[in-house]
Amino acid sequence: MKYLMAITITVLLFLTSSCSPMFKVINDGNDYFRKGQYDRAVEEYNKAIALDQSNVVAYFNRGLAYTEKGLYDKAIEDYSKAISIDTRYVKAYIFRGETYSKIGQFDRAIEDLSVGIALTPEKTTCACIYTNRGFAYYNKGQPDKAVEDFNKAISLNPKYTPAYISRGIIFRQKGLIDKAMSDFQKACDMGDEKGCDNLKK
Numbered sequence: 001m002k003y004l005m006a007i008t009i010t011v012l013l014f015l016t017s018s019c020s021p022m023f024k025v026i027n028d029g030n031d032y033f034r035k036g037q038y039d040r041a042v043e044e045y046n047k048a049i050a051l052d053q054s055n056v057v058a059y060f061n062r063g064l065a066y067t068e069k070g071l072y073d074k075a076i077e078d079y080s081k082a083i084s085i086d087t088r089y090v091k092a093y094i095f096r097g098e099t100y101s102k103i104g105q106f107d108r109a110i111e112d113l114s115v116g117i118a119l120t121p122e123k124t125t126c127a128c129i130y131t132n133r134g135f136a137y138y139n140k141g142q143p144d145k146a147v148e149d150f151n152k153a154i155s156l157n158p159k160y161t162p163a164y165i166s167r168g169i170i171f172r173q174k175g176l177i178d179k180a181m182s183d184f185q186k187a188c189d190m191g192d193e194k195g196c197d198n199l200k201k
Helices: 021-034 038-051 056-068 072-085 090-102 106-119 127-139 143-156 161-173 177-189 193-199
Strands: none
Touching (some): 143 161, 161 177, 177 193
């Protein structure tokens, strides 16, 4: 069920004067990140941190680069550093939670994703956060809690197909075939091939 990990990684641009040295190195890092040159991105974020060790965005963006490189322990360190600088830096909680899920630390994942949800106004909450917390609940052996999160994700974004597919998988495992097929069909109708594939299983 790794398909449930559906959050999109986006590098945040540092918002400051475009003529400042800090802006240049972080922007250069972001450019390298977008090109998939994660080692070069890390080098630029290192420069930014050397200029200002309290720069939350530099740590967060370097964490994203480490995540893309599969260096999850280093990523968690950077997300944690960002949180220590700004305890309300929502994205650091969310991405640290995602990273904990990747390494099988589901209790910590749920804790961080729950903080991220609590700090985010509901109108702007991404359905993917609830879906990914549902993934963590599922892997803890709590499918009912997972379904609750998939329901919430769908209520936030009725077109978010991963939530339908994930909920459908659990329904199928519970023997609720009609409900499972309905969810897979909805995802398939919205153009998600994984929904269509599950209809054939």
